[in-house]
Amino acid sequence: MSRPAAAVLLTGSELLDGRTRDRNGYYLGASLSRRGFRVTHVVLCPDDPEVLRRDLAFLLDGRPALLVVSGGLGTTHDDLTAAMVADTTSHPLAADPEALRMVTETTRRVAQRRGLALDELLPQMARQARLPRGGRAIAPAGVAPGFVLHHGTTAIVALPGVPWELEAMWPEVLAALAVEAGVAPPCILTVRLYGWGEVQVAALLDSAATDRLRLAITAASGEVTVVAGYDAGDREAAAQADALAAALRAAGPVFATDDRRIEEIVADILRAGGATVAVAESCTGGLLGARLTELPGSSDYFLGGALVYADAVKRDLLGVPAALLQAHGAVSEPVAGAMAEGARTRLAATYGLSVTGVAGPGGATPGKPVGLVFIGCAGPGKTVVRRYEFPGDRPTVRAWSVVAALHLLRRTAAA
């Protein structure tokens, strides 16, 4: 309740018409929330001066402690951010010497890489050095500098829209604002379950005392997350949070009480046991391996695997017997088991993890509907195969399959 408010404005017409899927809102929201901000808005806005001006005014009108604007700092005609911030806050644009120094330096690098003359590029690039008066330049990670401008009680931060540039510049912004000072992060209880639906969790929450807690339930790919926030020092709330956690643990399949993603949990378990994993993927086509290798340092435990879309490849790469494929079909319990064992043996891994299923929309046969997925985990002692029927479309079935495989590996490796 005492948390400072933050708003995020993401500019770029490409974010609203299906060309680009935003990533910055997600990143900034997570970072600000972890620091104790209450993120009240993430607004995506086209490169349209009128809409941008109206949105800036609306968001500033809410008097957030922080307004982060991403995008629109480049060199093209639709890069409007600095001008519109200048306009809305009545801090007119002016060439900033520090920003110009930064832009000249990066332009020199671009010119070199592209084999172009510096003089040719600089006039266009120099547009990026015009900041609202009073603004302070933030060194660019790529080409465009950002800036910080204090307006009333709001710190306005403008950053480039390219995700890796924004993410590289963000820590300096946080340090520069010293936003941590004065912001008491709220207490947060997190309880995560796999194997229960949202409705079951909601029923349990209804029967618990939670009036002092800010509760949120979310479900994604079969995982249900309960987050209860409360202010530091509220002892009654802390007692409610403890009781809620105990009730969930007693009744439900709780797998975590922290924010680590399932691939991080699996990584920690494998590392702790000095174990390795190899995958055998059919309908997920590489998504499981991609997820396991998202984390830096994943070569500690991930050896590799086989993508076995075609039946012949299931035989040749993993040694799945042709007779098994013939008798049961590729989407079957025995084939999932043989795939997991093949991956484990051929890659000499502690665990072999397999996925075979009907991701849809085609491929369903009598008794094998879209969403039917078998997941196998072959370990030192034995092989476990589980059968799932996932709801939803092709990407959903694939995403649920990956999460189910990671949870099966978690349970097997933690046992």
Add this chain to the structure above:
Amino acid sequence: MSRPAAAVLLTGSELLDGRTRDRNGYYLGASLSRRGFRVTHVVLCPDDPEVLRRDLAFLLDGRPALLVVSGGLGTTHDDLTAAMVADTTSHPLAADPEALRMVTETTRRVAQRRGLALDELLPQMARQARLPRGGRAIAPAGVAPGFVLHHGTTAIVALPGVPWELEAMWPEVLAALAVEAGVAPPCILTVRLYGWGEVQVAALLDSAATDRLRLAITAASGEVTVVAGYDAGDREAAAQADALAAALRAAGPVFATDDRRIEEIVADILRAGGATVAVAESCTGGLLGARLTELPGSSDYFLGGALVYADAVKRDLLGVPAALLQAHGAVSEPVAGAMAEGARTRLAATYGLSVTGVAGPGGATPGKPVGLVFIGCAGPGKTVVRRYEFPGDRPTVRAWSVVAALHLLRRTAAA
């Protein structure tokens, strides 16, 4: 300019604090833009009645032809959408018989699946049947029904936040609104380039006549897209668009003039030639296979592949000679070539496509910085290997690598 405006409001605290990455805004923005709407806002808003009320008022104040609200239609205490729409538009909530029939039916299914009693679930679920008066229920794809409510000149559409449910219900919404009637889709010129930076494209655009066009340039993973919109019947604009397309084709590496994603373009080329592909992935860990299998029916041309994270696996699964690994290291031109050839031979594919690189943040060695990636394509006649140095962090390097591999396959297979 004459296009009707549409706004999108996505509710759910989990979308703003880093728990869930939104997908609905991207989906709805793309669908609405294709139908000729000008999407002026995508707003993410927490489950906070005050913020939600203020956002609804702000968006309705802009008088869009269409306002789509997603999320907040479930059974928990933070499902506020119907109540807040009722409040903002002065259409009080009331139980809707048609919605109640839908909810009872879906509750019966949920009760059956979870082994629960219908009577126990129904009171909680029946909350979902309360709609703003005058609203018309939309049949649920999952559990919660949506609704359409006309308010002034704005059609308000509320849909569940679960992406597959929203996407399954969306076509009916479009049909119900008959939004196509009266909306003349704008003319759109799309030109996409791979191999040029945004700054080179911007320079060319600056030298062209484009005053009658609504121009947008976007860059993602090395692809630069130029979109020029103009009103149907504007012959001067059409001539400018034609001239611009010709200029870009003459000067730049244009690979497409439509919206097909690169994996679709590759799929079309492979299908047309009756060709198949197998992958050999190191630093991408499965992302390339996952991308190639995103499309339904990809088994027509995708056979499978090998994820070869560990050097031993590069040898065992793909036959990369140990001496080659020893002499050049895993991230090298010869190893990329051997991986591609290994995948092609062992999976009996027309093309073998390989990726090996330093995705970072660790793993850099003298002469092999983070971002260095070799991509190989082995075809019937020969093997091509290209060297890249990609900017950015681990996910960025991996994403650029996948796109570079798909473009190398495109060029090789189309030759």
